[in-house]
Amino acid sequence: MDSEKEDEDKMSNSVSLDITRTEMKWCENHEELLRKWSDECTEYANIHKRISKRKKLIYYIFQFPIITIPFILGFTASYYGEDTEYNKYLSSFGNMTLGIISGINAFLNYSKEYVQHETCENRYNEICMDIESILVKKKRYRQASDLVLEKYTQKIEALNKYSISI
Secondary structure, three states, rough: OHHHHHHHHHHOOOHHOOOOOOOOOHHHHHHHHHHHHHHHHHHHHHHHHHHHHHHHHHHHHHHHHHHHHHHHHHHHHHHOOOOOOOHHHHHHHHHHHHHHHHHHHHHHHHHHHHHHHHHHHHHHHHHHHHHHHHHHHHHHHOOOOOHHHHHHHHHHHHHHHOOOOO
């Protein structure tokens, strides 16, 4: 009997069943804080966008020779013939260059990095859009400010913690 009363006491103290809890009302400070977070997220998104574009460009610069060298080697071998003295040197030089560029590309891994920066950019932009959609609503139609602030504090902290460094 006592254990049932203890269980009821524990359940009544939980947030979901606490009907006496009053929600934190929205004030100008809360809205300013959300706008500040939105601005910071926009700034981080723009930084990630610039880095992503730069990494993508470098990736494409490395990929272009990897794609074109085999075509050039194939063309020269068929045009000049495989028995020429220069074909051996050209083929060796081309394959060595191709190997070096492929190794550098694999080691630096620009393809993965630009995708990670794009993903971070999208996540920061998503938070900005969420915050803007909250601030557009009238105060009485919004979720309680303490819940919203806690939710976005956790989202931004997690994103800052686990995003690729800039």
